[in-house]
Amino acid sequence: MGxxxxxVRAWESGRTTPRGRKREAYAKLLKTLAEEEAAQAQAQAPEQEPKPEAEPQPQPELEPQPQPQPVAAPGPTALTPAQAFDALYAFGAPALVRQTFLLTGRREQARESVERAFQAAWxxxxxxxxxxxxxxxxxxxAYEYALSPWQRFRPRHRHPEPPPADPGDRTLLNTLLRLPARHRRTLVLYDGVGLDLPETAAETEASTPAAANRLLHAREAVAARLPALADPQVLHRRLAELASNERLRAAEPPAVRRGGERRARLRTRAAIAFTVALIGTTALTVRTAPTHxxxxxxxxQAVRGVPHRVAPGALSDEELELRQKLRDQVQDGPERLLPRPE
Structure with a gap:
């Protein structure tokens, strides 16, 4: 396949899907294998002789899968959603809290991040x-919440937590925290959790070459300060020891479910209150807004340079004589002059 x-494991697990020519070649390979298997079964069918039924033999118990499927099976023994969630939480929460501690170096933040992630899952x-x-x-x-940039603005982030008691664990944790967030997450997923490179790239939303480069840079940075951890196997063991030596606790599943339901109710009430306030503000604006x-x-503004208005004073003798003359004349005015022909 090249x-x-x-x-190929990522294709079979469904995490990634082949594309282009690789998809056609993979489909052709699967078809060829199926045809060969069917041909072999037909060729061997006449040669098989009927065998007497044998007594059923006890089957050995399978080891538990690394990732349980919480989907309830049909039948009278089907789990309720709450029981399936509790089973998933009991299986994955303790390990996730330890992994998140390697990313943040804070015990309470690791616990809160895992609880918020399970609440979102519920x-x-x-x-x-x-x-x-x-x-x-x-x-x-949980990783996205723990590595969110706004975490640094929280009040409790200003108060450092007590470091690990062991000097080696303290040095390793400080080395991890000095790495960029993306490199640290890639290192924890690949060397801590044990995912392969395509799965690590898919979970960090990066291409496989980008994830490989981040992993190499992270390993080089750790090996530069701690040469004894240059071997990936030793690094994996030390990461597991660092996470296991800390006393990290996780809340009970019912408390996490109730906390998630309470947060959902608060968000719903806040959305309803905001909607009512918006409707009231709009109605008040429509009611009080002018229609034209x-x-x-x-x-x-004050106008300067205009003289003040002065009241009229007493009349002079000439003005009095003129006024009397006007009053004595006939109201109809002077006689009309008529033209005379010559």
Whole structure:
């Protein structure tokens, strides 16, 4: 196929899908294998002789899968959604808290991040229950919350927590925290959790070459300060020891479910209150808004240079004589002059 075995495992697990020519070649390979298997079965069918029925032999118990499927099976023993969620939480929460501690170096923040991730899973439980990797879904959500940039603005982030008691663990944790967030997450997923490179790239939303470069840079940075951890196997063991030596606790599943339901109710009430306030503000604006345009009145301004208005004074003798003359004349005015012909 021209690809790495990890890529084929990612195709078979459903995490990635082949595209283009690789998809056609992969489909042709599967078809050829199926045809060969069918031909071999037909060729061996006449040669098989009927065998007497044998007594059923006890089957050995299978080891538990690394990722349980919380989807309830049909039948009278089907689990309720709450029971399936509790089973998933009991299986994955302790390990996720330890992994998140390696990303943040803070015990309380690691616990809160995992609880918030499981609360988000409970809100979207039908979707998470049908997911092929429910633990991976919760892990990605917890990592995103723990590495969110706004975490640094929280008040408790200003107060450092007590470091690990062991000097080696303290040095390793400080080295991890000095790495960029993306490199740290890639290192924890690949060397801590044990995912392969395509799965790590898919969970960090990066291409496989980009994930490989981040992993190499992270390993080089760790080996530069701690040469004893240059071996990936030793690094994996030390990461597991660092996470296991800390006393990290996780809340009980019912408390996490109740906390998620309470947060959902608060968000719903806040959305309803905001909607009512918006409707009330809109109604008040419509009620009090003017129905026509009224131009604003210009403010008054003082005009300078105009003389003040003066009241008239007493009349002189000439003015009195003129007024009397006008009053004595006939009101009809002077006689009309008529033209005379010559």
């Amino acid at each position: 690809v790495a075995p990890g890529t 809100e979207r439980w039908p979707e998470v229950a049908r997911d092929r990797d429910p633990v991976g879904w919760v892990r990605a959500t 345009y009224e131009p604003p009145v210009s403010p008054g």
